[in-house]
Structure formats: C-alpha cells, structure tokens
Amino acid sequence: MAAAAKQGGRPETAAPYAIELKRISKSFGPVQANKDIDLRVPRGTIHGIIGENGAGKSTLMSILYGFYKPDAGQILIDGQPITIADSQTAIRAGIGMVFQHFKLVQNFTVLENIILGAEDGALLRPSLSKARDVLKQLAQEYQLNVDPDETIDELSVGHQQRVEILKALYRQADILILDEPTGVLTPAEADHLFRILEGLKAEGKTIILITHKLREIMDITDNVSVMRRGQMVASVKTAETSPEELAELMVGRKVILNVEKAPAAPQAPVLEVRDLKLVDDEGVERLRGIGFDIRAGEILGIAGVSGNGQTQLLELLGGYPEKGATVSGSIRMNGQELDLTGTRSDARTRRERGIGHVPEDRQVEGLIMDFAAWENVAFGYHDQPEYQGGLLMDNARIKADAEKYFEDFDVRPRNTHLAARNFSGGNQQKIVVAREIERNPDLLLIGQPTRGVDIGAIEFIHRRIVELRDAGKAVLLVSVELDEILALSDRIAVMFDGRIMGERLPAETTTGELGLLMAGVTDTENHPASDGIPPEQNHVEDLPKEPR
Amino acid sequence: MDFPTIIQILDSAVRLMTPLLLACLAGLYSERSGVFDIGLEGKMLMAAFTSASIAFVTGSPWLGLLAGIGGAMLLSLIHGLASITFRGNQLISGVAINFLASGMTVLLGIKIFGLGGRTPALTGGGRFGEITLPFAETLRDVPLLGPIYADLISGHTILVYVAFLCVPLTWWVLFRTRFGLRLRAVGENPASVDTAGVSVTRLRFVAVIIAGVLCGLAGAYLATGLSAGFVKEMTAGRGFIALAALIFAKWRPVSALGATFLFGLLEAIANRYPNLDLGVITIPSMFMNALPYILTVIILAGFVGRAIPPRAGGEPYVKER
Numbered sequence: 128m129a130a131a132a133k134q135g136g137r138p139e140t141a142a143p144y145a146i147e148l149k150r151i152s153k154s155f156g157p158v159q160a161n162k163d164i165d166l167r168v169p170r171g172t173i174h175g176i177i178g179e180n181g182a183g184k185s186t187l188m189s190i191l192y193g194f195y196k197p198d199a200g201q202i203l204i205d206g207q208p209i210t211i212a213d214s215q216t217a218i219r220a221g222i223g224m225v226f227q228h229f230k231l232v233q234n235f236t237v238l239e240n241i242i243l244g245a246e247d248g249a250l251l252r253p254s255l256s257k258a259r260d261v262l263k264q265l266a267q268e269y270q271l272n273v274d275p276d277e278t279i280d281e282l283s284v285g286h287q288q289r290v291e292i293l294k295a296l297y298r299q300a301d302i303l304i305l306d307e308p309t310g311v312l313t314p315a316e317a318d319h320l321f322r323i324l325e326g327l328k329a330e331g332k333t334i335i336l337i338t339h340k341l342r343e344i345m346d347i348t349d350n351v352s353v354m355r356r357g358q359m360v361a362s363v364k365t366a367e368t369s370p371e372e373l374a375e376l377m378v379g380r381k382v383i384l385n386v387e388k389a390p391a392a393p394q395a396p397v398l399e400v401r402d403l404k405l406v407d408d409e410g411v412e413r414l415r416g417i418g419f420d421i422r423a424g425e426i427l428g429i430a431g432v433s434g435n436g437q438t439q440l441l442e443l444l445g446g447y448p449e450k451g452a453t454v455s456g457s458i459r460m461n462g463q464e465l466d467l468t469g470t471r472s473d474a475r476t477r478r479e480r481g482i483g484h485v486p487e488d489r490q491v492e493g494l495i496m497d498f499a500a501w502e503n504v505a506f507g508y509h510d511q512p513e514y515q516g517g518l519l520m521d522n523a524r525i526k527a528d529a530e531k532y533f534e535d536f537d538v539r540p541r542n543t544h545l546a547a548r549n550f551s552g553g554n555q556q557k558i559v560v561a562r563e564i565e566r567n568p569d570l571l572l573i574g575q576p577t578r579g580v581d582i583g584a585i586e587f588i589h590r591r592i593v594e595l596r597d598a599g600k601a602v603l604l605v606s607v608e609l610d611e612i613l614a615l616s617d618r619i620a621v622m623f624d625g626r627i628m629g630e631r632l633p634a635e636t637t638t639g640e641l642g643l644l645m646a647g648v649t650d651t652e653n654h655p656a657s658d659g660i661p662p663e664q665n666h667v668e669d670l671p672k673e674p675r
Numbered sequence: 676m677d678f679p680t681i682i683q684i685l686d687s688a689v690r691l692m693t694p695l696l697l698a699c700l701a702g703l704y705s706e707r708s709g710v711f712d713i714g715l716e717g718k719m720l721m722a723a724f725t726s727a728s729i730a731f732v733t734g735s736p737w738l739g740l741l742a743g744i745g746g747a748m749l750l751s752l753i754h755g756l757a758s759i760t761f762r763g764n765q766l767i768s769g770v771a772i773n774f775l776a777s778g779m780t781v782l783l784g785i786k787i788f789g790l791g792g793r794t795p796a797l798t799g800g801g802r803f804g805e806i807t808l809p810f811a812e813t814l815r816d817v818p819l820l821g822p823i824y825a826d827l828i829s830g831h832t833i834l835v836y837v838a839f840l841c842v843p844l845t846w847w848v849l850f851r852t853r854f855g856l857r858l859r860a861v862g863e864n865p866a867s868v869d870t871a872g873v874s875v876t877r878l879r880f881v882a883v884i885i886a887g888v889l890c891g892l893a894g895a896y897l898a899t900g901l902s903a904g905f906v907k908e909m910t911a912g913r914g915f916i917a918l919a920a921l922i923f924a925k926w927r928p929v930s931a932l933g934a935t936f937l938f939g940l941l942e943a944i945a946n947r948y949p950n951l952d953l954g955v956i957t958i959p960s961m962f963m964n965a966l967p968y969i970l971t972v973i974i975l976a977g978f979v980g981r982a983i984p985p986r987a988g989g990e991p992y993v994k995e996r
Binding site: 242 | 850
C-alpha cells in the first residue's frame, strides 16, 4: 500500500476515500463560511487545500475536527458516514489536527503534553512510561526526534510542531490535518517537516495540508483543492496544474470592474521607499528589501496572494509595525525622511506627515465596533485642533463632521449614533474611507478596500479613490483582487515572499503574467502570457477521474 | 524564651494556620484550574456560620461540618456558574460572594438566634474535641522529643490533622494523577485540554467544588474547632491571607504549608506578646496584630520573588477554532 501511495497518490482500487465530504455548509450569522463543499481525499495521499485568508479553509477543518457542527452535509471517514460532535469523536475516528497556533501546555514536558487527554488510567506513571516507549518508536520511524523530558517553552517552534504531530500519532491518527504548518517555521524546519510528511505518507497516512503558499502545494501534495469565498472552486491533481493556474483560481476572476478614469498625470514623487526590510519577532523575514516610488496623482497597485508581506508593508508605512519586529531601510515622504523606529515613527506622526490609512482589517484596526459611528469618525484625528473645545472635546463638531461624511459617502442607515458593528461591511468601510479621504492626505494607504463590500459600495469607493488621485494625491492600493488592481492602478507592483517581483503597466500586462509573478515565477519567457489560462481549465474538476 | 514557651507558640501557630492552610489549598485547586477565587473569605465565613448553627442545633460537630461544607459549596457553585458557565468576570463574582456571605451570615444569625449576628456558644459536644495521640502522656518525659510529640503534635482537633494530610494528598493528586495533569493543563492552556477532547467546563467545575469542600472544612474549623460558635466577620480576612500565602507559595502545595505556617506563626507571636519589649523600644500590640496583614500586602505587592500564576487564570474559556 505504501508503494502504491508513493506513485502519485493513486487510491487503491475499490478502497474508499479516507475522507469524503458531501455538500457541507456552515454559516455564522449572515456570513456563509462554507457553502456546499465537496471534498474527496484518497487514502495515503497528501492533499493540499489552498485559498486565501478567509476563504473558509479553517472552518472546514474545524468541522472535521468537531469544533463546529455543519449546518448541512455529510462526512464520511473510510466510507463510513459519521457525525463528528466533538473533538473526542474526531480523535476516535482517527483524525489528528495540528493547529496553526499550537495547543500545548507551555510548562509541561513533552511527555505530559503527549498523554494529556489520552491517559491510560487514573494514575500517570504507567501512561508516562508507555508514552516514552511509543515516542522512541515514532522518533525512529519518522525522524520525529524530541527530548521527551524537555518542557515546551524550552523547545523551538519547529520542535513544538513535532510534539503536535507526535500527539496526533500517539492517538493513532490515520488522517493528519495541518493548518498553515510552515507559517512559523524557518525554511530548514519547513523542509524537515515535509520530509516527515513524506514519511507519514509512505506509511499509509493521509495528510491534509492547509496553506496559502503555492510552492508548498506544488512541492509536496498529490492533489489540491482550491477554496474561494467559502466555496470549493476546483480539485485537481497537482501534477496536472501549475502555480499560476492555482493563483488565479485562488484569487478568482470576477466580472470585469469598470472604473472610468482619465490617464494619470503623475507629478513629483510623494513616497519613496528604499530597501525596506522587516524581520518579525519570530525571526521570519516578512519584507526583504522593498523599493518603489509613488508620485502625486498616481495610484500604485500592489498585487499578490495574501500573506506575502503586504500586510507588514502597510502596517510599517502606517506607523504600527508588528510588535518586536526589526526594521531597516528608508521611507521618504515629500522628500523628508520618516523615522522607522522610536516615538516619531507612530501612526499619529505618520498622519501628521499627510499619510491617511484605510487598514486591511477595518473591524480590528479601522473601527471600534462598539463605539458610535460619529465617535469612530474622530479616531486618529481626535487630537486635531478643530475637535478641541477647551477642556472637553467638541463633540458637536465631530457629530457635524460625521453627518457630513455620511451624506457625502451615502452611508446607510443615515444614523451616526449607531454603533459601528450595526452597519454592513460596505457601510463600515465607507465610514473608514470617508474619515481618511476627507482629511485630504497627500498619500492614502488603502488595504483591501472592497473586501466584504457589496457591489454598489465597491463602485463608490473606487470612484472616490480615483477622485483623490485626480486631485493630485498619491495612492498606495493593496489588494488581493486582481481585477481591482487592474481596474484602479496606474502602475502595478507584484509582491511575493516579501519582495517586489516586478512592476507592470495595467495596459501592457495580463492576468496570466501577473499570476506568474504572484506565484514567484520571474522567468516569463517560457510561459507566453498571451491570454492567461484557457478558460476550460477554470472549471471545477472532479477528483479523481479513475474508475472506482 | 525557654523551650516550653517555644513549644507553646508553635502549638498555637499550628492551630492558627489550619484554616489558612485549608483555604490556601482550596484556592490552589481553583486557581490551578484557571478560576481565580477571591471568594475564599466569603466561603469560609458562610461555612463557619452554617457549621456553628447546625452544630448548635444538633449538638454534633460532624453534622456541623457537613453543613459547613454544604454552605461553602453552595457559594462555590454560584462562583462556578457565574465564571465558568456564563463566562463572567471571576474577580467580580468573588467580590459578590464575599459581600453575600458577610451580609447573609449576620442577617440569618439575627433572624434565627437573635443574638446580634452571633450563634449561641457551643458547649462540650458541639465542638470538635482535641485528640490525644497514643502514648502522649508516657512519652512526655522524653527530653526534647517528648514535649514536641505530646504538646505540639498531639492534642489537636481532627480537622488539624486532616488539613495537614491534605498537603501531601494535594501534591499527589496534582502531580501523580490524570485528574491533576488535566487540572494543571486547564489552568495553563484550556485549548490544549479542549482539543484533546476533554471538557474544560467539567474540569473547572470539579476544581471549584473541591475548593468549596476545603473552604467548608476551614470555616467549620474556625467555628467549631478553634472557637466555640460563630461571630460576625470571624474570618477576619483569613481568606485574603490565604490568597497571599497561595501566591507566596507559587501555587504549590508543599510551599503552601510553609507559607501558611509563617502567617500562623506571626499571629501566634502577636497573641503571645501583645507588647513585644525589645529593650530599646516596645512594639505596640496594634503593630503586632497587624503583622500578618502587613506581610500580606508585601506579598501581594510582589516583593517576594516573581510568582507566575497559572497562565489561563482569570480568563473564561471561549472556544475558538
């Protein structure tokens, strides 16, 4: 069986799938996280599930692990229908999960973590000695070496992950789900992990790898399923697909957005970024030497699959890089050097320098959800002189501004006293965009301006962005929506793995070419980017095609 | 200070530390499971009242003890309901319990016994008697060890011995059993327990209930062992002192023994020497009586080393993906 599994992950004839999901749906309130998901994972294969943040991958896996109950649909394990009511059931069904954020007890030893919840009796001693033996065995079999008596907080992240895998194997998991396993690993650790996974596959284990990294999918999986906006949009054999096709499937091709705009008339550079580097507190290089200019009267679009450093770039420019990050390079705004560290590098100083920021996650960084809309309108600008009324704040003035913004941006319902959370996503975004644009910044940073925003609001927001440009301001647009980038940008830069892979003019490029750059492929000569991907490959393919 | 005096002070310290030790262990179970418990004081007070009342009515300290455990457990369950089931703020719930106990005991006391909030004094059979260990009298004349055995170790009520036995028992439960492993895990990282398929809610409730039982023992000892009946606010901050001892002991059972002994000793010294004459100056009794509380403040202010509480302490567990 192991030999068969190695040959491209073909299932044994008549063998049922290790996992089969039929029309699984799950919504949280009005948000449909998973819609009619079908998935078949042949036994003894590595199956990649790829999709952007928020595509519904983690929800789907949480359903498999008994954290959520699906609203509809059926789960079959080894051909047997099963109801997974809780994690205990999932464990008993042979499912093991390695979460993105490890579920380990920091001050316990490896052994204690391994047996927790899987003890053999009321007393610990027999369980501990049994686990010690099993661990020794597993270590030999799968190169999973960890000192059983070390406490977790003394282990490196890579070793902690091994403990999580060992935990699953100790519970005799046949199906191992790994959620974004390489996010916290160094490249060497990631390579080691992949060797472990290969070893597990050779032993007949089934592995589901959730990631948004195309390279990992191409390197290690047998099959890959693509999720977008809660739906499974494709399931293909990895050997029969390409990174660019997957990139496009992930990002999706929407109705072409039409934004009417005159050609740009760029003037002097407003923002000059040189060799910007950022290493986060876990030692991962998030930005590896970013450089670009934005001129007044120009929109620079940054395309890329999410998680390639765009967030870090926006946060750094906006004045709030992740805690513990090490930053180097230079940012010049209107010819003046901006501080990268210290008290003059904060968000307030950036705003004083004329940088407006519509953050990617409006609900966390853009708004305080439980505060009234009119209060949210003042945030970031609350210390402006016009809002000071002597000892107290001039709330009347803020409310008047809020009324005006609501009118100008057509925010509905037209009630500035409602808490921010009571507005729809589109209207929440309008509040944030209004706040930043009405301040007339020299440079507007805008991340995912239309994520979770309805069509009407999208057009409106796009129009306002173009108007700002026509008023001679600079705009940095970061979006994972390729169509949005293509429709709005005057120039496009593609980010991959913390670098800018290249700059293109929207009129002179194609989604195919951009897709390649997004997948980290710079050599475009071998892949004529004439018309991108043939349309028929975009259709959902059932998997696998072999007779059963 | 001669030898018999030392023995007497130590003997008194052992009596005085007993309620502290029991309450401290109660807090240890609760907080190790991730539920902060500043309601130790209230639970002890309630247990003191119920045990004294029942002991008076029935004349049996044992039934009193049961009633004490029941009274404290009732408050424990309220705390569990508020902070585990409904994910409320554990500190606020604890404060509420303290107020509730402080008011309820007096109110019920006045209503039932009409003695201004006290219960009638327990006589003879209503209290736990002192147990004389075998050979205490015959061994008394052995030098050094004799008096230690006869006067210090022997001659306490059953609850004192129970309290001291609880220390190794708690250690064993915590570090040698499945329940202990899970209890410690749930206080450090409840998600690890949850993903292992074990109920966080159930574990925490068990811990809180154990805390109730131990507070019940502590309260019953106060009312039916150490004194003879319930007096308004008779716990006198012992619940908070026990909390300080718990932090001092870094949530470890054996250290808890040492920490509570220190507090008991301070109280014993203050009782023995109301005005401590040091030759040069005489320390006034007010200061001596305040000593345990001063030490509490010092410990809670973090002057005694770094105490790392259970990592998930105080946080209601909300399942996330």
